[in-house]
Amino acid sequence: MLYSRGLRRIGSAVLTVAIVVMISGSALLLGSDAAEPPVRIPSNVAWTATTIAKASSGNPLRGLIIARRCDRCHGREGFSSSPAVPNLAAMDRLVVWKQLDDFRSGKRSSPVMQPIANSLSEQDTADVAAYYWMMPIAPDPMDDRAFPQPLPDPKHEAVAVRLITAGDGSRGLPPCQACHGPIGLVTGAPSLTTQNAPYLLEQIEAFASGRRANDINLRMRSIATQLTEEERQALSESYGAGLAPSAGPPAR
Ligand code: HEC
Ligand code: HEC
Numbered sequence: 001m002l003y004s005r006g007l008r009r010i011g012s013a014v015l016t017v018a019i020v021v022m023i024s025g026s027a028l029l030l031g032s033d034a035a036e037p038p039v040r041i042p043s044n045v046a047w048t049a050t051t052i053a054k055a056s057s058g059n060p061l062r063g064l065i066i067a068r069r070c071d072r073c074h075g076r077e078g079f080s081s082s083p084a085v086p087n088l089a090a091m092d093r094l095v096v097w098k099q100l101d102d103f104r105s106g107k108r109s110s111p112v113m114q115p116i117a118n119s120l121s122e123q124d125t126a127d128v129a130a131y132y133w134m135m136p137i138a139p140d141p142m143d144d145r146a147f148p149q150p151l152p153d154p155k156h157e158a159v160a161v162r163l164i165t166a167g168d169g170s171r172g173l174p175p176c177q178a179c180h181g182p183i184g185l186v187t188g189a190p191s192l193t194t195q196n197a198p199y200l201l202e203q204i205e206a207f208a209s210g211r212r213a214n215d216i217n218l219r220m221r222s223i224a225t226q227l228t229e230e231e232r233q234a235l236s237e238s239y240g241a242g243l244a245p246s247a248g249p250p251a252r
Contacts (some may be wrong), residue, residue: 005032007105009077013110014214033107042216042218043098043099043101043102043105043214044102044105044107045104047188047216049246052099054126055097055098057095057123058123058125058129058132059127060134062097062123063132064129066124066131070116073085073112074086074087075143076143077089077140077143078090078135078147080196081143081144081146082146083198083199084198084202085196085199086136086195086199089136090132090135090136090137091132091133091138091206092185092190093126093133094129097129099127099214100113100120100128103116106212109211119183134164146196148160148176149196149237149241150241151241152237156234157234157243159231160235160238161238163234163235164238164245165179165245171181171225172226173227176244177245179219186219187241188216192244193239193242193246196240197236197237198239200240201232201236204235205224207224208221208224208232218247224247
């Protein structure tokens with residue numbers, strides 16, 4: 001009798017524990033579904049002396065070999081033949097390094113780039129970044145680049161030039177060129193002057209909707225949400241047509 005009562009008590013204790021575990025487990029699951037982790041910790045990369053040194057430590061010759069895995073989408077010289085795929089030629093090595101780290105950690109989601117970034121070690125990442133950084137932006141008749149795209153209509157061009165060079169004080173929008181160059185360059189901000197229009201538009205829309213949320217301090221999300229649809233198009237078209245002021249090839 002005593003034995004079976006003891007057993008029952010143990011049994012109900014086990015059941016209680018099991019129920020508590022189930023409830024708290026599902027609460028945890030629900031919690032992680034409802035929260036938006038990338039918004040709170042947008043990137044594992046913070047620009048410290050250590051990360052900058054790591055991202056700058058690449059060997060472009062090793063990178064040249066690794067980059068052959070990227071050719072079919074990003075082009076042999078870092079200029080893509082598809083306007084939806086970003087050009088990497090001359091892209092700041094810190095930018096390439098950060099984006100690859102963000103794809104790897106899932107802070108920037110891309111079903112295409114995540115497995116590719118996962119296949120690269122930290123050293124490979126720095127090496128391939130050093131390679132693209134060295135690639136010239138000068139036109140090469142031998143490659144099949146989608147850049148530049150056709151000129152936008154003059155009305156769109158005027159809208160874009162104003163936002164790129166002056167911003168819009170009434171909405172607290174700084175000029176794009178204060179962070180993306182050539183006037184100023186924020187660490188981790190890519191030059192946009194040789195980027196493809198459809199890719200740029202897609203990224204602006206992604207920042208605006210929060211689908212892309214790997215920008216440190218909400219810099220791009222807070223700007224993109226304020227741009228009208230027409231401005232997003234105008235900016236993408238003007239950069240994609242090579243109209244934006246450029247400082248020429250980046251200093252190395
Ligand atoms: C199958 C096609 C494909 C291959 C192969 C590929 N990429 Fe990509 N890559 C893409 C696409 C598409 C994007 C845009 C992702 C998005 O929509 O956010 C991208 C984005 C990137 C970006 C972000 C650029 C930016 O402007 O933010 C980097 C950096 C990059 N790729 C590096 C590489 C490297 C390095 C390799 C080779 C080791 C590689 N990719 C191979 C298709 C590819
Ligand atoms: C306060 C600085 C700042 C300003 C101003 C700014 N940006 Fe950015 N932008 C950034 C940073 C930093 C990134 C890189 C985010 C990351 O880490 O992924 C970025 C990324 C981008 C990207 C993604 C590019 C790529 O290769 O994936 C686009 C597109 C973009 N910005 C467009 C614009 C436009 C258009 C303007 C002007 C209306 C603008 N930005 C103004 C800081 C800025």
